[in-house]
Amino acid sequence: MKDKGRNGLKAISEPEDRHNRTDVVVVGAGIAGLTAAFRLRQQGCNVTVLEAADQVGGKMASAERDGYVLNRGAAMVPKAFTALTRLCADSGLGNPFKDVPLSFGIPRDGTVLPLGGAGLAAALGGIRTNLLSWRSKLLLRRLLVDMLRWQRRLGHDDIEAAGRYDTELVTSYAERRLNREIYDYLIDPLLRGIYLSDPSTMSVVDFFLTLGKFAEGPPMEYPNGIDFLARHLASLVDVRTSATVSSVSRIDSGVRIVWHDAEGEHSLDSRGCVIAVNGADVVKLYPDLPDRPRELIQSIPYGSVLKGIFGLRRDPTDVPTVVVVPSCAGIGLGVTHVDSRAMPNSVPRGKAVVSGHWVDSFAKSTARLPESDVLDQMVRDMEAVIPGFSQELEFAEIVRWDTATNARYVGFYRTVAELRSLTDTDDVIQLAGDYLDISGTNTSAESGERAAAALSKRLRVGA
């Protein structure tokens, strides 16, 4: 693997034919854009990736501090994330993932109750703890039956099937089939911890798709910061960082991309383009986007997330690796994750990195407060999950994401199914990114694969 270091990627390489023609320009070096670029390169395309930030990875980026590797966005890679494992294998990394013996917990009445593994195992783990009353424990059998039924309905990543069944709030499903306690202490914390917004607006499809993903196996261990894959893919294609695209438009011979960097504005013509940025940015930089896809993309809002990354003097051994916090706990913290257990080589010996993710409403309500006040509140919330947290704290970093993950609502899957049917066309401009499915690293990589396949077919490369 050619490792160029985390920052300073500007030195990677100049686009091959910067002022003239390249086969395909990819806008955005998040996992969606880099996957598209790598797959197109495999097909023999000459690809140039333009990235606005000064490093690759987007929401899958990492940074270094005093010998610690800090994941700025994503941190968990569940076993069901097969697009990522496929990418690793195909790009020469082999299988860098290992199953982490995961522990999972949910706080109730001031104590974090450890459950079994992820997903269903964790849900059934509720049977062995005091998380649920006996009445609720008996009702979990229904959840198991429903889960099997939903697995058959939803198939594997079938967005149209998800759209067809996306008609009920998860709260109303829980009321109809389960009870309030199971909703409050199992369903709500799972959804809130994963999507970091209010579960009461989410669909029953969100719940069963999420449970299905985590039931397939626990999150996996990876070799260093979560950006290892983005950096590896970036080393295999031409990437220009600190290069911001301002417009993508159709011309007779293909596509014209206007972009700027420290040296000024540039124009680059290509045969095709993959736009792999947030939905909100797509509509700004792609004026030719037809009305209906534009409307659909605008109807998929993003939520904000406030992430705290904490260096600790030692691993909080009694605390489960992942703790998801229910809304009824009354704090803004949605999930904690002991990152250093997923990437053990990424911290000084004996130390730990723990991340906390605060939900959309907390992120928005604290956006204008002084950082020190926000941090005080964050540390108090972390104490609720990790007793003695503040005594072990060596440093803290806060990362604000205003377009973190797409907001969940009933009807989301119908919107996405329609959007994908309109944009998976024979166009020279293809879209990829985390608004085309439930936001996540794996679904973004899949969107990059779809865009690359459509474009290579259109450009008749690799035939």
Ligand SMILES: Cc1cc2nc3c(=O)[nH]c(=O)nc-3n(C[C@H](O)[C@H](O)[C@H](O)COP(=O)(O)OP(=O)(O)OC[C@H]3O[C@@H](n4cnc5c(N)ncnc54)[C@H](O)[C@@H]3O)c2cc1C
């Ligand atoms: C705090 C947080 C925690 C998360 N945790 C997880 C997790 O544990 N597991 C998981 O699977 N997912 C997680 N996610 C979601 C996941 O990280 C994202 O859905 C995924 O990484 C998105 O990838 P992407 O390539 O679609 O978009 P992005 O990563 O957003 O990439 C888009 C890229 O385009 C660039 N760009 C934007 N505009 C321009 C422009 N005009 N010109 C050039 N470049 C541009 C951006 O700088 C960015 O690098 C998390 C997200 C956040 C924010």
